[in-house]
Amino acid sequence: MKKLLAIVSAALMLVSCGSVPEQKHTRTLFCMDTYMTLTAYGDKADEALRSACDAMEILDEEWSVTNPNSEIYAANHAEGKTVPISEETEHIIKFAKEISQQTDGALDITIFPVLQLWGFTTDNYRVPDDSEIQKLLESVDCSKIIADNGSLKLPSDMMLDLGSVAKGYAAKAAADVLKMNGIKSAILDLGGNIQTIGLKPDGSEWNIGIRDPGADGIVGTVSVEDRSVVTSGGYERFFTQDGVTYHHILDPKTGKPANNGFASVTIIGEDGVNCDALSTSLFIMGPDKAEEYWKQQGGFDYIGITDSGELILTKSIADSFKLDSDHMGVKMTFVE
């Protein structure tokens, strides 16, 4: 009898030690011109992830600049006529116009024709003449877009591209779907555009690396709960001609690759759409204007890496940020 008790209690101890962790589910997909990895925890996570992927694929179909069935393609080829758009398309265009105004034109979703001129849309890269750029810049002004009551009107000489805000919106939409399905813990990686839900299943914060714009690997790690972490940098898509490197983030004021002092900017905030739009905007602004903008608007944190490799970060994120062991000597400036 004693033996039996001992065996039973030993078995109980073993079972209690190995508490079952929440089930991890992962889905990957190619969507919005990027590779996405979505991970969620819980019994219903697989089903929820499938719905989240569906939601993003619908947005991709509506917003693609190359798919002739997309709303954006229709607007770009409507020769100035009005086209019908979905609620989310109207929503994101209104948002992009608002950010453009707030950032004094640092972000402009009508820069697309200039992007085409440089060959960034077709991969037939070339450095255009100033006169060519100036001519096209005349038709870059998103305040001229009219998106209202389910319809969109674009002047005939203008073209739209939601590339600078689409992934952020998709991440938010996917996160909303997951939350609606009862998911409490998830991490969505939309090609380096990161959205987290809640905490990790073990109750700790998510550790998000910040990519080193000048080398392989990361410069440091930021720990977050229920936040978006989005980085913009010129290192991903670029070409080199006569020893000069030209990247794909164009400054709407000059029509040329933004060259105002930042190699990358990471935004940490609650709203994925806002983070996506602001990472591009602050990258284009450069360190001084970015700081000024943050002081005026606030509501988010940022980590900027300058062309010379220095870090500029908001004081409020400093405690959550850890430098990578290879970057211990890096100069850090805090903004507050």
Added chain:
Amino acid sequence: MIRSQKFWAAVCAVIFAGSLIWCIVLLTMKPGDTVTITQDGKTLYTIDLSKEPDRTIEITYEGRKNIIEIKGGRVHILEADCPDKVCVNTGWLTAGIPIVCLPNKLVIEYADNDTGLDAVAG
């Protein structure tokens, strides 16, 4: 009585020593060297970089080509015949940053992640 006590003491010692060795083995093992190469969701190669000799792998997709190079326990895309070269520009594979060739739906990434990183923004 004393003999049986000695016996149990020896058994405990053996178990203790065994678990200690096992702990050391677990702690010093270098996981996270396994890399998967997938195309359009299908796994083409699973490679343990710590054991793989230096070599190149050529992968074609709809007539287009990527050349993957494994060298000194690291992996990168050496050549691609797409014009944008994003996959080549990504450089050597690091944890959390998959190497992706979008036109050819090719992805190289670590199979398991032991770096403590949940994702990399960039």
